[in-house]
Amino acid sequence: xDRLLKDKIxxxxxxxxxxxxxxxxxxxxxDQARGPNVVDLRGLAMQRLEERLDRLEDxxxxxxxxxxxxxxxxxxxxxxxxxxxxxxxFDAFISILNDDVAQILRVDTIRIIFETKVISTTQVQTLGxxxxxxxxxxxxxVHSYMTxxxxxxxxxxxxxxxxxxxxxxxxxxxxxxxxxxxLQLSLGGTEPSAMAAxxxxxxxxxxxxxxxxxxxxxxxxxxxVLYRWLV
Numbered sequence: 127x128d129r130l131l132k133d134k135i136x137x138x139x140x141x142x143x144x145x146x147x148x149x150x151x152x153x154x155x156x157d158q159a160r161g162p163n164v165v166d167l168r169g170l171a172m173q174r175l176e177e178r179l180d181r182l183e184d185x186x187x188x189x190x191x192x193x194x195x196x197x198x199x200x201x202x203x204x205x206x207x208x209x210x211x212x213x214x215x216f217d218a219f220i221s222i223l224n225d226d227v228a229q230i231l232r233v234d235t236i237r238i239i240f241e242t243k244v245i246s247t248t249q250v251q252t253l254g255x256x257x258x259x260x261x262x263x264x265x266x267x268v269h270s271y272m273t274x275x276x277x278x279x280x281x282x283x284x285x286x287x288x289x290x291x292x293x294x295x296x297x298x299x300x301x302x303x304x305x306x307x308x309l310q311l312s313l314g315g316t317e318p319s320a321m322a323a324x325x326x327x328x329x330x331x332x333x334x335x336x337x338x339x340x341x342x343x344x345x346x347x348x349x350x351v352l353y354r355w356l357v
Contacts, residue, residue, distance in 0.1 A: 200340060235324075241265050272310060274290070304331075313352055
């Protein structure tokens with residue numbers, strides 16, 4: 127061995143031990159020296175342990191990433207709720223929801239759909255003309271849209287790719303809505319009477335694999351705010 131190289135290794139042996147590629151090469155050289163008829167069971171055991179350690183590290187990273195994502199999502203929802211609480215009138219609430227809350231939640235559009243069974247004719251006309259983000263539909267629309275005709279709802283929040291008929295909720299846009307979160311709202315009574323729809327032009331923004339507990343909490347806050355202003 128070159129004397130200079132040997133001196134460097136002896137001065138810093140941990141460099142060799144900490145380098146996975148070098149250690150694998152040394153073990154492989156040792157295996158070749160023993161010949162094909164000798165099996166190193168200790169080496170195999172170490173290889174299995176290394177593979178398990180790699181899997182544990184990947185799992186640990188995934189858990190940490192999920193925790194950070196959950197914390198970030200919680201902070202987003204809390205900020206949005208606090209901002210909604212600043213509204214001193216229904217007009218101000220709609221403006222905050224359309225601008226500040228949409229930015230906080232990083233969605234491209236928010237729509238609130240009311241069913242006519244819970245609002246008067248005067249309210250229908252007023253709400254329909256108040257803001258483009260508000261829509262009024264016939265009774266049963268919320269359930270039909272959220273289930274897409276597939277039976278009953280298992281949750282008050284649906285996250286998914288934008289379904290057929292999404293244009294009826296979001297209107298015609300230059301940038302199409304590719305994913306959405308639909309929140310069922312009950313403004314009194316036992317049946318859903320309104321819906322909040324968060325639309326995104328990012329197809330990966332909302333997907334069925336996502337947890338919905340934070341959005342469910344947001345839906346509960348939104349129900350109470352709307353009830354205070356409208357019912």
